[in-house]
Amino acid sequence: MAKATKKQALGRGLSALLKDPENDITTAQDKNADKVVGNIVELELDSIEVNPFQPRTSFNEEALQELATSIKELGVIQPITVRKLGFNSYQLVSGERRYRASKLISLDRIPAYIRIANDQESLEMALVENIQRQDLDPIEISLSYQRLIDEINLTQEQLSDRVGKKRSTISNYLRLLKLDPIIQTGMRDGFISMGHGRTLITIEDPAKQIEAYEEVIEKSLSVRDTEALVRNMTTSKKSSSSTANDRESLPDYIIENIDLFKSHFGAKVDIKSFSDGRGKITIPFSSEEDFKRIKKMIDGA
Incomplete structure (x- = not known):
């Protein structure tokens, strides 16, 4: 779990840059703005307000409680996105369920991506450059792809051109974000590979997906062995009309x-x-x- 601790420490270090009233970062041209744009920053929950124009107004309380339990055990896997309103003041852009669930368990801070004025081009450059790094795990790459799609408004075809990857490759990474958070954490911590994740995601039942993941870990199954395990689990549920x-x-x-x-x-x-x-x-x-x-x-x- 040293990897997660390192990321949190980095996020807290960056958050200190935003606490200096004399050198407040408000645009992409400000000093140290390049250290914030495209990176994860830990923000105090009390400094974030919900977007009053958020079209979604109702949230399933049971689902929120389940997410809160997951966050309590694993942390926030996918950071929220906020826009800077003023000094130490932010507004949610995306991730309100994660924000609300974190509030439920009384978290003080939450990992976030910050949008600031004139940062569109800088953000795109930072994300594309980040994707080219060699030390990223598959989930980090997936999150970067998803951010480029969501925040730069790129299609998968356009994203393919920007990062020099086949569209099918990008699709395979994005699908990993549908895995249960426990499995995503296992992939980030190196317990399973992307190949394992791509195989496990074909199991639609979340409980069965976790069951298969636990067996993969317990028996140190290879990707090929995992494929066989998943085939056995899925074929046993199918009728004769396959x-x-x-x-x-x-x-x-x-x-x-x-x-x-x-x-x-x-x-x-x-x-x-x-x-x-x-x-x-x-x-x-x-x-x-x-x-x-x-x-x-x-x-x-």
Whole structure:
């Protein structure tokens, strides 16, 4: 857990830069602004206010309590994003569930990304440069990709051009953010690889996903062994009419393109075809943030 401690210490060190009233950082051109833009900074929860224009006004209390329990055990895996309003004053941009859950367990601080005036270009440069580093774990890379999509308003195609990676590679990283926080933490701490994570994410039942993860850790399974474990867990739940048979019943023009749909949206897209030539495409989403991610991809298509 030394890795997490190092990150928290770094975040606290950066937060000290924002506590100097004589050298307050308000724009991307200010002294030390480059140390804040694109980095994680630990902020006091009391210095952050919710966005009054946040369209989401109701939050499931049970789900919030579950998130609070997860944060209490593992910390905040994905930092929130805020914009600077004034000296030691911030407003939420994204991450209100994480913010509220942290309040529930009386946390004093929360890791955050700070947006400041005129930092759009600086932020993009910082994130792209960060992605090129060699010491990042898969979740850190995934979070950087997601930030470029959310905050710079890039499509996956545009992101592919900016960072010089295939769109399928980017999709594979982004899908890791759908893993249970416990598994994400295990990946960040080096207990499992990205290959393990990509395999475990195919298990839709969260409880089964954790069960498989624990077996991988306990038995030190390789990626290939994990694939076999997941196959056994999923096939035991399937009926005799398997997905393979369903795919065989589809027209060739759909079969040839179904994997492209799945890769593009980073989701298990379901395509049905009817005898009269009509069809239906279903794109599942796991949360409000996931829905917005898919919407942005459609808008930018």
